[in-house]
Amino acid sequence: MLAGGRYVYGMASFILDGETFEYLKPDPGHSPEDAKSWEYGKYPKVLATLPLADGGTATVYAVAERWNPSHILVSWADDWRHAHWAWIPAGNVERVTDSDWDIEEYQRCPEKLRAIRWGNRLPGFVSA
Numbered sequence: 001m002l003a004g005g006r007y008v009y010g011m012a013s014f015i016l017d018g019e020t021f022e023y024l025k026p027d028p029g030h031s032p033e034d035a036k037s038w039e040y041g042k043y044p045k046v047l048a049t050l051p052l053a054d055g056g057t058a059t060v061y062a063v064a065e066r067w068n069p070s071h072i073l074v075s076w077a078d079d080w081r082h083a084h085w086a087w088i089p090a091g092n093v094e095r096v097t098d099s100d101w102d103i104e105e106y107q108r109c110p111e112k113l114r115a116i117r118w119g120n121r122l123p124g125f126v127s128a
Helices: 098-108 110-117
Strands: 006-016 019-024 045-051 057-067 070-076 083-089 093-095
Touching: 006 083, 019 045, 019 083, 045 070, 045 083, 045 098, 098 110
Parallel strands: none
Antiparallel strands: 006 019, 045 057, 045 093, 057 070, 070 083
16 A cells, blocks of 8 residues: 555554544665664653554654664554554654653543552653
């Protein structure tokens, strides 16, 4: 299948905030030997704009695991905490701060569990 002139080797779906998205899995355009990895457990936190099957996009908070000259492999969790991965064009990925990530985690956490994880601390106030 062609999407934006690039071969797409698959589609998958996920549910985020109760909405189902079918996303494209673009071909990263380079050989596996060209890919580099961040250190395991120290993956950068990012905001990734995923290309969707319907031609639109969806933005997800994700972690960047690998990269090559043109794409970044990101992974994220859906509403059911199922993991998803896709190579995304590098221009569709931007780093986020720990505070931004903390706010997103707070919003996605069930309300009854927020007091356990955050206690009396307001989300987003994380030291750099």
